[in-house]
Amino acid sequence: MSFTVEGSHVQETEDLISSSFASHGTSVEKDATTGKYTVKPYTREFIFQTEKKIPKVGVMLVGLGGNNGSSFAGMIIANKLKIKWNTKQKEMQANFIGSLTQATSIRLGKCGDEEVYIPFKEILPMVEPTDLVVSGWDINSMPLGDAMRRAQVFDYDLQQQLYPHMQKIVPLPSVFDPSYVAANQGDRANNVLALPKKEDQVNKLRQDMREFKEKNGLEKVIVLWTANTERFSVEQDGVHDTAKNLMEAIRRNESEISPSTLFAIACILEGNPFINGSPQNALVPGVVELAQIHKTFITGADFKTGQTKIKSVLTDFLVSSGLKPRSIVSYNHLGNNDGKNLSAAQVFESKERSKKHVVDDIFDGNPALYEPGEQPDHCIVIKYVPYVQDSKRAMDEYISEICMGGVNTIVLHNTCEDTLLAIPVMLDLVVLTELLTRIHMGEKTNGGEPEMHNFHPLIGCILGFLLKAPQFPKGVPTVNSLFKQRLCLENLFRACRGMNTRTCMGLNKMFNAIILGEQEAQTLTE
Numbered sequence: 001m002s003f004t005v006e007g008s009h010v011q012e013t014e015d016l017i018s019s020s021f022a023s024h025g026t027s028v029e030k031d032a033t034t035g036k037y038t039v040k041p042y043t044r045e046f047i048f049q050t051e052k053k054i055p056k057v058g059v060m061l062v063g064l065g066g067n068n069g070s071s072f073a074g075m076i077i078a079n080k081l082k083i084k085w086n087t088k089q090k091e092m093q094a095n096f097i098g099s100l101t102q103a104t105s106i107r108l109g110k111c112g113d114e115e116v117y118i119p120f121k122e123i124l125p126m127v128e129p130t131d132l133v134v135s136g137w138d139i140n141s142m143p144l145g146d147a148m149r150r151a152q153v154f155d156y157d158l159q160q161q162l163y164p165h166m167q168k169i170v171p172l173p174s175v176f177d178p179s180y181v182a183a184n185q186g187d188r189a190n191n192v193l194a195l196p197k198k199e200d201q202v203n204k205l206r207q208d209m210r211e212f213k214e215k216n217g218l219e220k221v222i223v224l225w226t227a228n229t230e231r232f233s234v235e236q237d238g239v240h241d242t243a244k245n246l247m248e249a250i251r252r253n254e255s256e257i258s259p260s261t262l263f264a265i266a267c268i269l270e271g272n273p274f275i276n277g278s279p280q281n282a283l284v285p286g287v288v289e290l291a292q293i294h295k296t297f298i299t300g301a302d303f304k305t306g307q308t309k310i311k312s313v314l315t316d317f318l319v320s321s322g323l324k325p326r327s328i329v330s331y332n333h334l335g336n337n338d339g340k341n342l343s344a345a346q347v348f349e350s351k352e353r354s355k356k357h358v359v360d361d362i363f364d365g366n367p368a369l370y371e372p373g374e375q376p377d378h379c380i381v382i383k384y385v386p387y388v389q390d391s392k393r394a395m396d397e398y399i400s401e402i403c404m405g406g407v408n409t410i411v412l413h414n415t416c417e418d419t420l421l422a423i424p425v426m427l428d429l430v431v432l433t434e435l436l437t438r439i440h441m442g443e444k445t446n447g448g449e450p451e452m453h454n455f456h457p458l459i460g461c462i463l464g465f466l467l468k469a470p471q472f473p474k475g476v477p478t479v480n481s482l483f484k485q486r487l488c489l490e491n492l493f494r495a496c497r498g499m500n501t502r503t504c505m506g507l508n509k510m511f512n513a514i515i516l517g518e519q520e521a522q523t524l525t526e
């Protein structure tokens with residue numbers, strides 16, 4: 001670890017970092033007669049304990065043979081082998097650009113006149129990406145070397161160097177329900193578990209995880225869904241509403257239970273965190289309850305990568321500047337298999353939800369501009385155009401009302417290899433989910449010793465920076481503003497290290513500037 005934190009509030013041993021943290025907040029009371037608000041500042045005292053030992057971690061991808069899955073495996077191998085490759089422009093070297101943990105930094109503070117920053121991944125002990133063991137399932141049996149070639153994501157020279165290493169990885173047969181995806185996905189399904197009963201499917205997935213863990217001498221396994229987007233399951237009382245009903249529904253082979261929900265259940269029963277990288281409602285209420293019973297992390301939904309990430313920043317900028325977006329249209333076309341699957345209306349609706357609702361809280365948070373429930377026109381369009389393959393084209397138009405009847409129109413064009421935006425986000429979800437399993441917290445109340453416990457299983461409220469539709473525990477308001485989400489993550493880890501949390505900008509820096517300004521002014525004479 002590149003730094004230590006001084007103070008009696010933090011103790012570090014070989015195995016543990018313990019810190020106490022004062023969290024300042026405000027509650028508001030409304031006078032029923034006058035309607036006036038009273039703001040009541042308060043402080044809560046928390047204890048954090050972080051286990052420092054980094055376990056040997058395995059990642060099992062559902063959809064291993066897809067563009068994201070095969071490219072994720074390729075990225076890990078290429079970085080492990082420090083592969084360099086030639087393109088028509090220059091020699092490239094394997095990297096993790098686009099990863100929050102591997103390619104960004106955190107400000108430590110000021111050392112004399114120097115602003116000191118550390119790599120994000122040094123704030124707390126995190127697993128090294130190149131130590132991850134990768135496996136997984138796919139309904140298509142293609143070995144990963146051929147799957148990489150099919151994906152057409154990596155440069156040719158890189159593919160050639162990776163091929164022998166990737167070809168050794170073969171996806172395990174998976175659970176498949178054609179009613180949940182586009183009909184055009186049927187021709188991929190040559191690697192499906194021949195187990196008609198859902199209970200047997202769940203048990204086989206659990207066995208796969210145990211065998212993977214044992215064979216590779218792993219201490220932890222994390223499962224990440226990067227398979228096709230599914231249509232939403234129609235949630236039914238008596239089936240999806242409680243853990244007991246869901247498990248009984250599986251035993252009677254209820255049809256309306258999606259493969260992604262079955263994977264989530266198998267993970268929970270094995271104590272393996274489950275991450276849903278697609279937009280469907282895999283984590284139905286019964287799954288959430290089961291995760292709470294088994295104290296296993298579950299999170300989702302839908303990696304936040306390009307067009308939607310920009311939307312959460314741009315909309316936040318407009319509304320927090322007092323400008324009033326009245327129309328947002330997000331169009332994109334892409335030619336990979338994801339785009340092919342999304343060409344089915346029911347599947348598209350899953351993606352439309354996650355891409356659209358990513359800004360709801362931003363409008364709700366500005367009653368000066370928007371009446372309760374008022375939202376701009378918001379339209380999502382996704383088209384499948386095979387020729388562009390993974391090079392997704394995104395076009396956006398934002399029309400906002402400005403001062404005195406003015407209108408501002410912002411148009412964006414954004415082209416990218418969709419997969420190369422997604423795989424570093426997948427890495428962060430795995431690395432941070434594993435880290436969060438090693439952090440326990442408790443609250444000091446009435447002077448007694450705090451009871452230490454894990455975080456709530458729905459860690460989407462911590463990992464929202466990486467997800468379009470982070471699922472929050474009931475009653476916790478969703479925050480989608482991208483930089484609030486990043487600050488939330490950074491401040492949690494700063495608290496675990498016993499460091500002060502940061503506001504959006506260094507308040508003390510600003511105070512210094514104001515005070516220094518005053519002091520300088522006093523020395524000046526006309």
Ligand SMILES: NC(=O)c1ccc[n+]([C@@H]2O[C@H](COP(=O)([O-])OP(=O)(O)OC[C@H]3O[C@@H](n4cnc5c(N)ncnc54)[C@H](O)[C@@H]3O)[C@@H](O)[C@H]2O)c1
Nearest residue numbers: 063065066067068138139174227228229278337338418422
């Ligand atoms: N930028 C991005 O690429 C991005 C961003 C956000 C979300 N996503 C989501 O990530 C997922 C994967 O994207 P992709 O581009 O890799 O798609 P892809 O179609 O290339 O890969 C999906 C893979 O899942 C496999 N599959 C389908 N059903 C399965 C099942 N039941 N079990 C196991 N495997 C199954 C398919 O055979 C395919 O190989 C999609 O749901 C997509 O919406 C992608």
Ligand SMILES: O=P([O-])([O-])O[C@@H]1[C@@H](O)[C@H](O)[C@@H](O)[C@H](O)[C@@H]1O
Nearest residue numbers: 304305306307308309332338382
């Ligand atoms: O770039 P982004 O909006 O975050 O997310 C992407 C969408 O723009 C694209 O349409 C979809 O096919 C991808 O799966 C991904 O969801």
